[in-house]
Structure formats: structure tokens, C-alpha cells
Amino acid sequence: MVSLETLTPFQDKPIEPRQFQVISTWSFTAARYIRHFEWIFGLEYDAFPYTSELNTMSVSKDIRQYLEEGFLIFIPTADDLERAYEMLIYNNYRPRDPDERKRFEDFGTGPWEYTIIPGRWDTRTKKSEFLPPLFDCSSDGTLVPFSFDDCDYDTLPRFTSAVHPLIVVMFHRMNIPDNHPSRTIQEKLIEPLKKVFRKWPQWQHNRFLPMPNTKFKREYDVGRKIVCRCIYCSKNTPSTSTASSSELEDTCTDDEEEVEKEGREEDYKELSRIANERISVWRGCLEGVASIHDDVKHDDILDRYAQECTDAADKVMLRQEEERVKREALAALDMQGDFPLKKKSRVV
Incomplete structure (x- = not known):
């Protein structure tokens, strides 16, 4: 079984393990999605597990850059992706209070199974793009050439990891992979992943804060100051946009008609x-x-x-x-x- 720790693009260099942080603390792109993630997947505000084993894994030093750029990816199973979809739908559309959401911990414990494939494909040649020829290092140190071009779904390499499937989903949301040339692989891996993306929330206002200027109250306090930098809040005074949750409206939805009916x-x-x-x-x-x-x-x-x-x-x-x-x-x-x-x- 191929592992991300044993894959290398070099035949003449020893493999050096490195820690790979799936969602980087310093990623500006991640900042656009992190509040969405915490809400729809049942985390507390500002509680993303950056340094946990749920977000870090050991990989070969020489393929880490290909993972970071999305040229080489690993995808959760279809069952895990369906559970992610159901949790997203429930948390994003049904509850109106943070404590009513399904929790991140409810997803279960690992390790979870992942399938490795290239994330970019040349539409003309149907070959993996930007990914160099790879070699898999066996237990005796022998390097064996490895190619994804001739793999079907059953022969694709798989591995297990403590990295959380929901975090992997967010990682791919930040850098959406291409469709696979094989229809079978696309249906069993890419389509279930993109099904989650199609329902990813588009709201801008931080749902951990109710909307300003309301008669409705929300008694919710995570023990720290919650901020929102959306355009709506930026137009309000600082005292209004950063007020405590007990002074703000218990509705934050991207559906304007729903706000009109419920919020007033x-x-x-x-x-x-x-x-x-x-x-x-x-x-x-x-x-x-x-x-x-x-x-x-x-x-x-x-x-x-x-x-x-x-x-x-x-x-x-x-x-x-x-x-x-x-x-x-x-x-x-x-x-x-x-x-x-x-x-x-x-x-x-």
C-alpha cells in the first residue's frame, strides 16, 4: 500500500519525513472559510484544531509542495463525504442557535481511509498535470516507479490517517480539484466531494453573532470577543457591530426572505x-x-x-x-x- 510518507519524485535522494498541516495557520485563503467551517461542522468559535493530529500528518518532504498546491490530493470515502454533506445541510439550514448544531465530535473518531489521486489533469492528454513521475519506497528501501495514469478505481492507492475528513473537505474547498478522466473515479470520488462544495454556505456575516439592530436576544457566550468583518457589520458603529450577543438579533441567514419573515x-x-x-x-x-x-x-x-x-x-x-x-x-x-x-x- 502506497503512503504519502513513502512517495518521492527522486531516485537519488533519501526520503525525509515532514509534518504537513492540512489547513495552515498562516493561510489567507483559509481565513475566508474558517468561520463557515466552524459553524457548519459544529465547532465553537475560534476552535479550529490547527495543531491537532486531526489537521497534521507526516509526509515525504519532497511531495509536500505538491500537496499544498493541490497537484496531489487525498479524498475521503464516499460514506464520509455523505455524512459531511448531511451535517452541513443540518447545521446551515435548520438550527438558529449555536448550541443546536450537530457537533464536530459527532462525526466519530479515526483513523479514516483516504484515496490518493492527482488533483490536476490535462484535458487534452488525459494525463496528470504538474505532477512529476513518482516512486514508491518499499520497506527494503527499493524505489518502485508509480503512475496514476493507468489506475482504475480499485487499484488507486489508499491509506489511513488520523486527519479528519471534514478538514480535508475544507482543504479541497479552498483548491477545488479537476474532474478525473475516468468516469468511474469521478463518480465515486470527485462528484461526492463536489456535492458538498455546492452546498457550502455563501453568507458573509459571522453566524456566531446575531445580526445587529434587533429586538431578539441570544444568550450565547463562548468566553471571548466574537468579531465580524462583513460589509453589513462594518457599516454599523463599533458599539453596534461588536455588541455582546445578548444585545443582538438571533438570526443570521443568507436567505433574505427568511430574515424578513422570522427576524421581524x-x-x-x-x-x-x-x-x-x-x-x-x-x-x-x-x-x-x-x-x-x-x-x-x-x-x-x-x-x-x-x-x-x-x-x-x-x-x-x-x-x-x-x-x-x-x-x-x-x-x-x-x-x-x-x-x-x-x-x-x-x-x-
Whole structure:
């Protein structure tokens, strides 16, 4: 079995083991994904295990650069990728509180199995790109040429490691591999991996912080200051964008319609109260007109408007205002004698 510790591009150099940190502490690219990772895979804020064995492994010194650049990759099993997909979907779309998420630890313990393949392919030649010829060092020190070009799914090299599959998923999200020339390998390795990528969250606001300016509260404290550098928070004052979680809204979602429906629930109730007060006033004002305009007797449409608080609140109030203008115009015209008795007004 081929190992990342025994692969080398040189025949005349001894193999030197080196530690390979899958997600580097100094990676600027990783900084774009780390909060997403911590949220969707059930970690606490700022708790990514950079120095743990879950993120580090021993590899040959001479292939480490190919791993870092994505020319040589290792992919979790299809079962592990499906579990990663299910966890991402659950944590990203269902809970609204950090403590309701499925936890990183729930994924289980290693070691886990990985399949080694090149990450870049020449679309014309169907050969691995940028990866030099490799040799596998056997237990007796003999170097045996090794090529991926003629491998099918069953003959690809595999190894086990304590590195966590979820961390490997994030690593590939930062540097997405090419599709494999073999349809079988693509279906069993690349497609399950990219299935996770397609659902990777795109929100910018740090979900460990509720959105600013809200009536909703969240009692959540990880014992350290949580920051958010998204555009939305940067436009707020420092006291607002860095306020404690008990002063902020318990909703942080990339779905604007969901924020509109859930985040403004209290506003809807207040607008509904105002709407019902208006209805009462309108009925009183129109009592004199009702005797000669049959349709004014029944204010069911106004009642329905008041009940539609599952709709966007601003739309409800707009429709009520339009109806008020029509009714006032009707009353004004009647007082001037412009309408004959019993003529019904037409309300669209």
C-alpha cells in the first residue's frame, strides 16, 4: 500500500519525513472559510484544531509542495463525504442557535481511509498535470516507479490517517480539484466531494453573532470577543457591530426572505395592531356612506389585510393605505353628490 510518507519524485535522494498541516495557520485563503467551517461542522468559535493530529500528518518532504498546491490530493470515502454533506445541510439550514448544531465530535473518531489521486489533469492528454513521475519506497528501501495514469478505481492507492475528513473537505474547498478522466473515479470520488462544495454556505456575516439592530436576544457566550468583518457589520458603529450577543438579533441567514419573515416577527405584530386600529377608525368614518353604498357595509377585505401578517409587513400596510385612499375618495365624492343612490363602488 502506497503512503504519502513513502512517495518521492527522486531516485537519488533519501526520503525525509515532514509534518504537513492540512489547513495552515498562516493561510489567507483559509481565513475566508474558517468561520463557515466552524459553524457548519459544529465547532465553537475560534476552535479550529490547527495543531491537532486531526489537521497534521507526516509526509515525504519532497511531495509536500505538491500537496499544498493541490497537484496531489487525498479524498475521503464516499460514506464520509455523505455524512459531511448531511451535517452541513443540518447545521446551515435548520438550527438558529449555536448550541443546536450537530457537533464536530459527532462525526466519530479515526483513523479514516483516504484515496490518493492527482488533483490536476490535462484535458487534452488525459494525463496528470504538474505532477512529476513518482516512486514508491518499499520497506527494503527499493524505489518502485508509480503512475496514476493507468489506475482504475480499485487499484488507486489508499491509506489511513488520523486527519479528519471534514478538514480535508475544507482543504479541497479552498483548491477545488479537476474532474478525473475516468468516469468511474469521478463518480465515486470527485462528484461526492463536489456535492458538498455546492452546498457550502455563501453568507458573509459571522453566524456566531446575531445580526445587529434587533429586538431578539441570544444568550450565547463562548468566553471571548466574537468579531465580524462583513460589509453589513462594518457599516454599523463599533458599539453596534461588536455588541455582546445578548444585545443582538438571533438570526443570521443568507436567505433574505427568511430574515424578513422570522427576524421581524415582533414588527408584524405591532403593524397588525396599528392596522386594526385604522380599520376601526375607517368603519366609523364610513358609517354614513354605508347606507347608500352596499359594498362599504362589509369591511372583510380590511379584516383580511390585518390578518396577512405572514406577508411582508410593508406590503400589508401599503395595501391598507391604498384601500383607505379609495374609501376616502368614495366618501368625498358621495358628499358632493357625484354618485347616484345605490351605485356600488368598484374596489380592485
